[in-house]
Amino acid sequence: MFMYRMLLLFFALLLPGRPAVAQSATPGQTPDPLGKVTLSGYLRDAANGEALVGASVFVKSLAVGSTANEYGFYSLTLPRGTYVITYTYLGYEGQETTLTLTTSQTRSVRLALRGVQTGEVVVTGQRPDQNVQSTEMSVSRLDLKTVKLMPALLGEVDVIRSIQLLPGVSTVGEGASGFNVRGGGVDQNLILLDEAPIYNASHLFGLFSTFNPDAVKDIKLVKGGIPAQYGGRLSSLLDVRMKEGNSQRLGVSGGVGLIMSRLAVEAPIVKDKGSFIVAGRRSYGDLFLKLIPEQKDNQAYFYDLSAKANYTLGDKDRLYLSGYLGRDVFAFGKAFKNTLGNRTGTVRWNHVVSSRLFANVTGVVSKYDYGLGVPEGNQAFDWTSNIVNYSLKADFNYYRTPQSTLNFGTGAIYYTFVPGRVTPGNAGSIFRPLALDEQQAVEYHAYLDNEQTFSPRLSAQYGLRISLFDYLGSGTVYDYEGPDGRQKTPVNPRQFGAGKVIKRYPNLEPRASLRYSLTETSSLKASYNRMVQYIHLVSNTTASSPLDVWTPSTNNTKPEHADQLAVGYFRNFRDNAYEASVEVFGKRMDNQVDYINGANTLLNQQLEAELLYGRGRAYGVEFYGKKNEGAFTGWVSYTLSRSERQINGINNDAWYVNKYDKTHYLSVVGMYQLNPRWTFSSTFSYSTGIATTFPDSRYSYQGLIVPNVNGDVRNNYRVPTYHRLDLAATREGKTDPSRRWHSSWTFSLYNAYARRNAYSIYFRQNEANPLKTEAVRLSVFGSVLPSASYNFNF
Structure with missing residues (x-):
């Protein structure tokens, strides 16, 4: 029933576009009877054919314009007449052309990179304002x-x-x-x-x-x-959008570093009609381990492969195929092995329904899995877990007028979850087969979004997303009873067959953004979001780890909700060479997931008995200043914020800072181009230490001193403040117009002043005095890390 209603909504959304579709004319056809015609096409890079996302088309005499979407497509509806059309994209040479528009026209434009002036770097790829x-x-x-x-x-x-x-x-x-x-x-x-x-x-x-x-x-x-x-x-x-590949000529790029090498190849399939790119990386720490006799059986490496191809099927159709494969492998001889990785595949079909209506149909498959185990011996076992989703969606952009663009669409995602499966590694293993119940779910959505310009000063983007989540059988379902803060008891078991809906969650998610221009160089903005999250990452560690388990919303675990409001002031200076902003935000969250003290989240058939649910809130202010042009460029950002949780059964039911809270966070980025061949850069980061729970007492058990936390407290201390300085220099090779080969060297110092930042703090007995408990700082990097890498392209 819900999908039937969504389909009705989907076709209803199409109806406003049908008159425009019927009336829009291609060259040689009858003009729009309302006196309006549409100019549309694609904006691409002249050198390689890449789509210029966000490039601008502007008609100064009417003070109207449009921007290219994610695929470089633009559409601009104008009264019949003669106009000067300007095409621009920051870092590229603009184009102006005079067009007499009596019928709708298709005009695709290729913009060439602007020659970089000596001593000048541009650090943004969008329009200046x-x-x-x-x-x-x-x-x-x-x-x-x-x-x-x-x-x-x-x-x-x-x-x-x-x-x-x-x-x-x-x-x-x-x-x-x-x-x-x-x-x-x-x-x-x-x-x-x-x-x-x-x-x-x-x-x-x-x-x-x-x-x-x-x-x-x-x-x-x-x-x-x-x-x-x-x-x-x-x-x-x-x-993150991948390159489409060079549609003009063969291009090869890559690099060789201290721990990994990479290579990318791109080329036309048919010039100006299709292209592809294949890029791969591999680290080689395992190769160095083989040189050390006592480490030769150990492994520690990763690899990934990214690929994409596109082909123009006709004037109105384009097909895209892209995929990713990545894996990490760690092994300590025959004692332990761990692997994890992502795999994705995407198929997209772009179709220009009319000069005003652009369609994109996408099919996606994505899988994340991990495995660990012991290869040999009486403790041999294999443990695997994964999450897989299959999705199909259709998205539309309808350019109603230069002042209004409708975006709408619908889609569905099918999930499968394997929380954990253990199999014995051999016949003599002490382990027995164990498998947690697999879980299935389907998420549906439909949305309508409008970008509207009411006046030169006022514009808005507002919309509504309708989502529905079905938690599906088969399996045994329980309810859980017991006091908050303790492991609960499963009761009322019920059986559901395959594909049966166990629990359904419908939600409305309104969105709105507003911009009011104070002057040509300053504006006020505000936004409101309601977001819903139906899948959750189960982890009771401070940092996410590969062993964390993804789980769906169930009859016990409800979807998470968040309402966020933000207000900001934005200002540019000196012809957009400088920009600054300040944003204030507040976010309220429901159904946040946490855990009882000592929760077991690994291979737990009754995991929901260990989970707790409550409220969350986050609020703060963000300052941002950036220099976009000149020999010296960069930015400064500072965030002052607070993030808290309130969950019955934790911290005496009072609010507590969560593990992601950082009161202060400062970043400084600077880049200086000394000359066309040398560029120097640095970054500095400073932040409040993460919140954690420290013991405040100890007791003796059979001669051992055991740290202890009195009372029900959570995140009562913080690790020391974090700060780090990084430095880098890039030396470009000599430029020879007669050769396509270009190379560069990058030299860097990570953690330049050798700060021993604390990743975590743990407690142990002092070896010299067992009656004394000492705190130990664990640092991932406690010294300077120099590096050099060689990069090339042709």
Whole structure:
């Protein structure tokens, strides 16, 4: 019934577009009887054919314009007449052309990169006043050229580490997977790679991200004002788009570093019609281990492969195929082995229904799995777990007028969860087969979103997302009884057959953003989001680990809800060379998941007996200042915030700071281009230490001193303040117009002044005096880490 209603809604949304579809004319056809015609097409890079996401089309005489969508498509409806059309994209040579529009026309434009002036670096890829004039707020875009100039761990450029330098974004420490946005958990970020969800976006336990910079085109982080098209997480959207491949000529790029090497190849399939890119990376720590006799049987490496192809089927149709495969492998001889990885596949079909209506149909499969075990002996076993989702969706952009763009669509996601499965490694193993019940669920959605310009000063984007989640059989379902704060007792078991709906959760998710221009260079913005999250990451450790378990909302575990309100002031200076903003946000959350003290989250058939649920809140202010042009560029961001939970059964039922809370977070990024061949950069990070629970007493048990926490307290202390300075220098090779080969060297110092930042604090008996308990600081990196990497392309 719900899907039937959603289909009715879907077709109802199409109805407003039908008259425009019938009346829009292609060259040579009859003009629109209302005196309006539509100019549409694609904006692409002249050198390689890549879509220019966010490029601008503007008609100065009418003060109207449009921007290209994620695939470079634009549409602009105008009265019949003669106009000067301007096409622009920051960092590219603009084009102006005079057109006499009597009928609708298709005009695709290729923009060429602007020649970089000596001593000048541009650190953004969007229009110069985008931060002031657009309705978007709490949105950050990173240009890969900028990311590649910044200091990196062991010389390897990393997308996730780069976004942690933006306001409102933090991490619980080095070696921690994922990132935290405005006080939320790592599972509350929707991470998409070409529209496929990534469930663990890290390699080597958080030291590197899954995204190969050679394959990435665009990085967009949305912390508030999230459009109705996206849902399923509470805190943020990280939208990563892969390159499409060079449609003009063969291109090869890569690099060799201290711990990994990478290579990317792109080329046309048919020039100007189709192209592909294949990019791979592999670390080689395991190769060095083989040189050490006592370590030769150990393994520690990762690899990933990114690929994408596209082909133009006709004037109105384009097909995209993309995929990702990545894996980490760790082994300690024959004693232990651990593997984990992501796999995704995306198929997309773009169709220009008319000059005003653009359609994108997407099919996605995504899988995250991990395994661990002991290969041999009487303790041999294999433990596996995974989450898989299959999704199909259709999204539409309808350019009603230059002042109004409708975005609408519908889709569904089918989930399967394998929380854990253990099998004996051999016939003599002491382990017996054990498998937790598999779980299934389906999530449906439909949305309608309108971008509306009411006047030159006032614009808005508002919409509604309808979502529904079905928790499905087969399996045995329990209710749980007992006091809060203690393990509960399963009661009332019930059996459900395959595909039967055990529990259904419908939700409405309104969204709205508003922009009011105070002057040509300043504006006020406000946004409201209601987000719903139906799947949860079960982890009772401070930092996310590969062994964390994804689980759906059930009859006991309800969907998480968040309402976020943000208000901001945005201002540009000196012809957009400088920009500044301040944003205040507040977020209220329901059905937050936590755990009883001493909870067992691994291979627990009655896991929900150990879970607790309650409220959350986060609030703060973010300051951001950025210099976009000149020899010296960079930004400063500072976040003052608070993130808390209140859950009955924890901390005497009182509010407590959660494990992601950081009161102060400061980042400073600077880049200086000395000359065309040398660029220097540095980053500095400072933050409050993470909240943790420390013992406040001890007792003796059979001669052992045991640390103890008196009372029901949670996160009563903090580890020491975190701060770190990184430095880097990039030396470009000589430029020879007669050769396509270009190379560069990057040298960096990570943790330049050797700060021993605490990843965690643990307690133990002093070896010299067993009656004395001592606190021990565990640091992932306690010294300077120098590195060098060689990069090339042709």
